[in-house]
Amino acid sequence: MAELVFFSGTMDCGKSTLALQMNHNHTVAGRAGLLFTQQDRAGEAVLSSRLGLLGQALEVQHDLDFWEVVVSHRMAGERVDFLICDEAQFYDTEQIDQLARLVDEMGVDVFAFGITADFRTRLFPGSQRLIELADRVQVLQVEALCWCGARATHNARTEDGVMVVEGAQVVVGDTNVGASEVGYEVLCRRHHMRRMTRSAAHAAALSPDVLPLDLDICPVPPPRGAASTATG
Template structure:
């Protein structure tokens, strides 16, 4: 029986690397997968899933209007759907992925952040936390050595930012993965 998976972590935990490895494993065994990434994330070029370790590959882009049900129910022979930056999914899209797993026997493995720079859930993450059949926390560490669970936005002076739009695409120059203590004391 297929499942909906949510593999979440703070930044720099290896989510994209893990997704690329899962895709490789399926394909090495002769199975076909479809990869998606958020249209809004253009850090490494449009339509690319890129690991900070270097590996990358093209992926289909999704945005709030993407209809996974329409795209994937007609795709016979598909073994798995892999979604990077899943925090940018809408609640309706997560419900569609849930239906694909349970009605159409198509597993969906979603990788993304749980919370934003204020510690608030992204809409896609909230829906995935509620609907996913399996939740897997991937781990990374804070500069202090504790487990990092928060994504802290920083400014050009390396100071914590506490206000602004929920979505602001950035990398290590704009965000740091930190533990709850460092998040609170920053």
Template sequence: MTNRDRSGQSLVTSRIGLVADAVLIDDDTDVFALVEGFPSSRIDYVVCDEAQFMSVTQVDHLARIVDESGLDVFAYGLLTDFRSKLFDGAARLVEVADEMHRLQAVVLCWCGRTAFMNARIVDGVMVRTGDVVAVGDTADGPMQYRALCRRHFVAGREVSRARLWARIPCVL
């Protein structure tokens, strides 16, 4: 399932072009009832993308699915928004999850440090105000997101991709 995928459709999509069918939920979806409504022979586990956008109640539904249905639930999403504040859904996931793991893919800031802050860049300038949720494929538009280390997030410094590549030496 997904909530607010960038495609706006019943899909899980990635910026590199991967696409998978999904059940689209919204803020009013009873996630427990949704899963319970599927024939049990059709569900081996539940995968939730964009879990940060789930409500606290929906995250509690996920825990209930694990506890009452015996299904494993895998929830993927961001912890913090562009202001470095926890999303409500992410905060509740941290509170009730049996396990938490950062993805194995290491995302690096332009300086080479581990990047775990999500900077919103509007017309080339890092912003700290605005609607918390801005969904869509923003990779090439006036609004973009960049992963930064805490130091550069706090300082408000980001470097364009062109400058990033210029900083990486090529050693063969």
């Protein structure tokens, strides 16, 4: 049976890379699909990965109807077996409903990829609706890391190098930008709540006014599977 699957994770965890890989795997297996994205860092109608992979895609505008797109392709005699939907957090809730309908009524597999929460730790409407409707929600296994070495769980927005927690929910940026631009950084929950970005931690470490005990440094977690010891 067809499925609606939501692959979620922070920035830098390989969502777009996996989307392109899944499209390749299904195409090689003889299936026909369509790629969709919205506000990709590489420009309009492009699905791009930070590893340098690119794929042509359909840009998801707010008036796009996924049901009508698939119907039009099938009426033209074209197969549509699956959809790859990147940056799904930006989709309207009605568009997520359309994707679920395609799964249930047309048997089209839908693989959606996106960030769950914004820089304020609030759920994106598209992501929230996907969590509500998806047959499966899969957190990607490739873990992005906070500057402290802990697993990154939150996305932080920076402006002029300073973390901000107010502003429009959607502002396109990337994790590799100059200090004078709007950018993003992935952080562990502790450092996100304390607004301690990499540059802020570096500045604090260099400041003579901050004692070592005042520095907010998370311990790097031991490798998974490593034996733990206790003293008493």
